[in-house]
Amino acid sequence: MKKELLYLPYVSAVLDDCLKLFDANCPEYFAPNERDDYKSFLEASPDAYELCFISGKLIAAFGVFPEETAISGGAFAARAASLNWILINPDMQGSGIGTELMSRALSRARLLGAQTLKIAASHKSAPFFKKFAAKTVCEKQDGWGPDMHRIDMVIEL
Secondary structure, three states: OOOOOEEEEOOHHHHHHHHHHHHHOOOOOOOHHHHHHHHHHHHOOOOOEEEEEEOOEEEEEEEEEEEEEEOHHHOEEEEEEEEEEEEEOHHHOOOOHHHHHHHHHHHHHHHOOOOEEEEEEEOOOHHHHHOOOOEEEEEEEEEEEOOEEEEEEEEEO
16 A cells, blocks of 8 residues: 655755755765755745655655746746756655656646746656656756766656
């Protein structure tokens, strides 16, 4: 029987748990120099960042953020959204949680009215996103740090 996942918005009280989750994914999926960027991101208390728990333990985190584009009449529309800082406890990989997170992220992007979901992946995480029809639009050698190549991807919604 699959354990029930609980999704909650990010709160600063779990900053240390989020950093532990990052550390568990480093250096396999994130470059060590990215930790300070992640911490700064969390300290800004991002509204759209979600945490995923099983039995009270943080096992994943991610956020879907609109990228607003000006349209006629001074209005704005989310033509694209970006998937930011998706992390999964390495012990949970292969359990289907990543697929559930992506389903949730794609639904969130659609609710925002986005036509595309942008993903800035590493060469190590890009194969995961390809399973969800993500297409590579740009590659940058050592883009995240030494031996951690940046792969910019997009999923058409």
